[in-house]
Amino acid sequence: MKILRNISFGQYIPRESLIHNLDPRIKILSCLAIIISLFLITEFLGYLILGTIIMIGIIISQVHPKFVFRGLRPILFIIIFTLIIHLFMTEGEILYRLGFLKITKEGLIRGLFISCRLFILILTTSLLTLSTSPISLTDGIERLLSFFKFIGMPAHEIAMMMTIALRFIPTLLEETEKIMKAQISRGADFESGNIFNRTKNLIPILIPLFVSAFRRADELAIAMEAKCYRGGEGRTHFRQLKIRMVDILTFVLIGVITVMASVMF
Amino acid sequence: MFICLENVNFTYNLHMPFETKALKDISLNINEGEFIGLIGHTGCGKTTLIQHFNGLLEPTSGKVYVEGLDINERGVNLRLIRQKVGLVFQYPENQLFEETIFQEVAFGPKKLSLSEDKIEKRVREALKMVDLDYNLYAERSPFSLSGGEMRRVALASILSIRPKMLVLDEPTANLDPQGRNKILSEMKAIHDNFGITVILVSHNMEIIAEIVDRLLVMHRGEIILDGPPREIFEKYADDLIKVGLGLPQVTRCMHELRAKGKEIYTGVLTVEDAEKEILDRVRKSNKQLKIKKG
Structure with a gap:
């Protein structure tokens, strides 16, 4: 029963912070930008930059880091699993031999790289759901998707x-x-x-x-x-979404960083 | 002593932002064969408390003993404890899942790896205890029953593991008066005929005051009153009203008579008792009047 109590993924923690007050559309798009660049980046240095952004985001959001990292616990198994698969299944320079299994240098690097990717991916989405109430999250999604209404979405x-x-x-x-x-x-x-x-x-x-x-x-x-x-x-909305200066600045900042990181690394 | 709690504390979400203290330093003894009512407002910790009786929850601090055994120690077989302490949750009809009522009631005994004959015997016995006819019901689907019947099947599915103690969380919630009385009288019969210790949990004084021998009153995670219902209603009526639980209607009526200056015993539980008490008083004062006149 302890398992069920520990799921904080998808939970919303109300706080009064810069991150909480951002427009949900901006938050969703920023997360999307970070996630896309996560898959474009091919070097560890790029992940360091993205990781730092997320960490700064967590600090600004005033959500206790314990909460954020608790959400990682259920994913830990998947991360370790991919790490192990990569360790043993990649061909290359052999570092260590264990019976018929072998650990390769390429495998180690690749495994760590993918683990970092998963790690930042979950942190990003956790920060989004922890700092955005479900209502404003879906409000944002609805508004974003309405761009596609003309094709029947x-x-x-x-x-x-x-x-x-x-x-x-x-x-x-x-x-x-x-x-x-x-x-x-x-x-x-x-x-x-x-x-x-x-x-x-x-x-x-x-x-x-x-x-x-x-x-x-x-x-x-x-x-x-x-x-x-x-x-x-x-249908009309009681809460109108409004883009403020802060939102534009945040979006530009995240946009520039992710594009630069994707291009450079 | 069947169950013994020593300074039990329990906190939900310990060390988390939503930490809430549900039980505060509860010490409690429950003897074999008692018929107890546990009463308190919604959210006062009743359900949390009863989950300690069979080890579903582990106290944050303090000890729980069942038949002298500390159940939260390492290596204790909790399944054995759960056979002794049968816990029936609120709306137990929501936990039904088998195709027939027979299988539903046989679920517990099957897990005890009993023989086929013994399982059938237990199912018959359990259905009889909740007053459902084996021949009529055994092969029916539990989902085809009425709410009250479903609840009795769920009850039978606990009784079939032959617990020594039965704890029922709000057993009468959402039932019509008829179904409610049926469940209550069955509980009384189970206690009287089989010597099973029964604890009824409720927020409604009217329902349980009449039939239990001992009343535990909970308020904000603490047990504030513990004793026979008559005594509690007579001596601690003010405390009950203060925590917002109130008295059964008859008892309140007697208290109001007392407040109007009538010398009357206030620890009554049923309309019949009240009637007798009032008539006695009237006769006595009539007699005194006659003596004076004469």
Whole structure:
């Protein structure tokens, strides 16, 4: 049960900071710029620059670093896994031999490089979700996507679906924990047995979870209809997004740095 | 002593920005065969407390003993503890998942690797305890039942592991009066006939005051009152009102009579008791009147 408590990925921490108050569109686009340049950069020095930007961002956002790094924990396994795969599977100058396995210099460099990439990727997106409330995040996405409306992109519907999905992540996690506890009290065991048995043991969690998710969906649909929800057509926003000087400056700054980093490294 | 808590503290999200203290220094003894009501407002820590009874939560500090065994020590088989202390969560009907009611109730015994005959015997026994006819219900889908019936099936699925103690979190929430009375009278019967220790958790005084032998009142993570309901209603009515729990209607009625200057015993729980008490008083004063006149 401790596993479920530790997921901070996708959580929003309210603070009054420069980063929090940025326009969500600017934040999303900046993150996108950083992520694109992450994949263009081919040298460690480039990652050092991007990493520094993110660290500065975390400091300005006043979100406790412990929170940011806790979000990394579930991803740690994937990072270590890719590191190991790269270590052993890359051909090149042999550094160390372990039976039929061999560690190569190229593998080591490549593995560390990919790990850094994943690391910064997660930090960037964590900073975005930690400093932006789900509502303004989807607001921003909706506005950004509405550029594509003319090719038939249902921007509002996509944004609404995302809002609902984000909104229900914690609810479903809570529900899962509750169901797990209830089944443990009834004699279920989720901690021992082989993989086959463990998978089978998930049935008592998954079925009640699906049942309740469907019920929730049904209730939500009725509630929305009762409030006369009819899609995005002609809908106005209570909170108007406004681009201020700070937003433009931030975007220019991030844009220049990422473009330079991508070109130079 | 069946369960013993020593200075138990519990904090959610320890060392995190959203740290909240849910239990404060709780010490508590529960003896075998007791029938206890645990009462308190939503969010006062009732559910947190009962999850310590079978090791679902580990106290931040303090000790929990079940039959003298410190259950949070290393190497303790918590599954054995969970067989002894059966915990029924709020809305237990939400945890049903099997195809038939038989399989649902047999889930626990199967995990104990019992033989087929023994499993069937236990299922029959458990369904009988919640007053569901085995022949009518065993092969039906649990999802085809009414809310009250689903809840009783969920209850049976805990009873089939034969716990020595049964803890029920808000067992009557969202039930109509009929379903509510049914569950409560079954709990009473389970306690009286099988000697199972029962703890009923609720925020509603009306429901549990009448049937329990001992009342635990929680407020903001602490147990503030502990004793037989009559005694608590008689002596500590003010404290109950202060924390916003209030008294059952009959008891409040008696307190108001007392406040109007009538000499009357206020520790009553049922309308019948109140009726008897009031009639007794009236007769007595009538007698005194007659003596005076005569």
